[in-house]
Amino acid sequence: xxxxxxxxxxxxxxxxxxxxxxxxxxxxxxxxxxxxxxxxxxxxxxxxxxxxxxxxxxxxxxxxxxxxxxxxxxxxxxxxxxxxxxxxxxxxxxxxxxxxxxxxxxxxxxxxxxxxxxxxxxxxxxxxxxxxxxxxxxxxxxxxxxxxxxxxxxxxxxxxxxxxxxxxxxxxxxxxxxxxxxxxxxxxxxxxxxxxxxxxxxxxxxxxxxxxxxxxxxxxxxxxxxxxxxxxxxxxxxxxxxxxxxxxxxxxxx
Numbered sequence: 001x002x003x004x005x006x007x008x009x010x011x012x013x014x015x016x017x018x019x020x021x022x023x024x025x026x027x028x029x030x031x032x033x034x035x036x037x038x039x040x041x042x043x044x045x046x047x048x049x050x051x052x053x054x055x056x057x058x059x060x061x062x063x064x065x066x067x068x069x070x071x072x073x074x075x076x077x078x079x080x081x082x083x084x085x086x087x088x089x090x091x092x093x094x095x096x097x098x099x100x101x102x103x104x105x106x107x108x109x110x111x112x113x114x115x116x117x118x119x120x121x122x123x124x125x126x127x128x129x130x131x132x133x134x135x136x137x138x139x140x141x142x143x144x145x146x147x148x149x150x151x152x153x154x155x156x157x158x159x160x161x162x163x164x165x166x167x168x169x170x171x172x173x174x175x176x177x178x179x180x181x182x183x184x185x186x187x188x189x190x191x192x193x194x195x196x197x198x199x200x201x202x203x204x205x206x207x208x209x210x211x212x213x214x215x216x217x218x219x220x221x222x223x224x225x226x227x228x229x230x231x232x233x234x235x236x237x238x239x240x241x242x243x244x245x246x247x248x249x250x251x252x253x254x
Contacts, residue, residue, distance in 0.1 A: 001160065001186060004041070005092035005223045005234035007085045011035045012096055013239035015081065019098060020249045021074050025057045028081070029068035036085055044084025044091050044163050051207060056082040056095075058208075063151055063192055063200055063217040064095075065207040075101030078111065080219040084163060091163050093188045094235040095221035098244065099251040106195065107216055108251070113148065114193040114218035117141040121171075121191065125224045125231040127183045134189060135173030142193045143172070149198030151217075154209065156190045159223055181226050186234065190221035 014035045015028055033054035036043050043054035051065075058066035058080040059073075066080075073079065082095035097111055120141045124133040142148045156169030167179045171191050194200075196215035203210065211217050225232040244252040 001090040001092065001223070001225075002234045004085050004087045004090045005094065006236055007036070007039055007041050007087060008083050008092040008094040009236040009239050010039070011083050011085065012081060012094065013243040016098065016240060016243035016247055016250070019073065019079075019100070019247060021100065022072050024070050024072050025059070025066075025068040025079070026070055028057060029053050029055045032081075032083055041085040041087040044086045044093065045082075048163060056080075058082070058217070058219065060216055061211045061214045063194065063209040063211060064154055064219060065209055067205065067208060073100050076103055078103060078107060078216055078218070080217070082219065082221065089161060091159055091161070092223060092235060093159055093163070093221065094223060095190055095219045096237065096240055097218045097220060100249060101251060103251055109146075110148065110193065110195050110216060111218050113142055113146050114191050115220045117171075117191045117193065118189060118220045118222060121189050122222060122224055122231045122233065125181065125187060125189065125226055127181055127226050127228055129181050130176055131167055131169055131179050131181070132173040132177030133175050134187075135170045135178070136175045138191050139172040142191065149194035149196055149211075151192040151194060151198055151200060153200050153202075154192055156188050156221070159186045159188045183226055183228055185226040187224050187226070188221055189224055190219065192217065192219045
């Protein structure tokens with residue numbers, strides 16, 4: 001599984017090198033699919049339950065499952081890129097939100113806090129804890145400390161030979177509740193956090209999810225293996241962050 005998860009990060013990094021004003025999200029999708037296939041993988045999302053693209057690209061007030069299109073990126077946009085890879089019988093799944101050029105301070109904070117909350121949740125991903133411990137940690141850091149909206153309609157999930165497995169991993173909840181975490185489980189933990197209300201709208205395309213109030217949303221995701229000694233993060237942001245820093249078109253200091 002780790003090979004599949006790491007290939008997702010490498011795909012992100014390859015795409016990040018090309019992010020610039022004027023590039024279309026359709027081109028971003030093509031770059032990702034080509035890189036995945038060139039490295040012996042298959043895009044997990046393509047044709048999954050009828051989804052027509054290799055990636056989900058969600059911009060600004062789009063929470064998740066946005067369609068690649070002819071829309072050109074511009075300074076001030078934030079773009080959430082969610083990528084899945086199937087290789088050697090297992091899936092990897094990781095999302096990251098990027099900022100084009102300069103973005104307002106409140107949007108910088110949204111990205112920073114959402115990314116922080118991912119690691120707050122991961123810290124609780126230990127054998128003997130419960131799903132609710134992960135959920136509470138994410139909600140506490142984003143909603144209770146910063147007043148953000150934690151999306152209820154969409155959750156993290158188990159991951160393995162199938163793209164979505166049990167258990168579900170909400171980003172809100174009570175400590176000590178839901179399924180007990182056991183050694184060997186793999187969870188895709190993915191805070192989806194709105195600057196404003198938690199409420200969302202589902203478009204008629206059957207996929208795209210928007211914030212109800214039109215305010216920005218951020219999304220970060222890691223794949224985490226539950227072990228006796230603590231969380232083992234199978235995916236990686238290391239190459240993504242290096243590519244992000246090297247690309248002069250991106251804001252990355254958060």
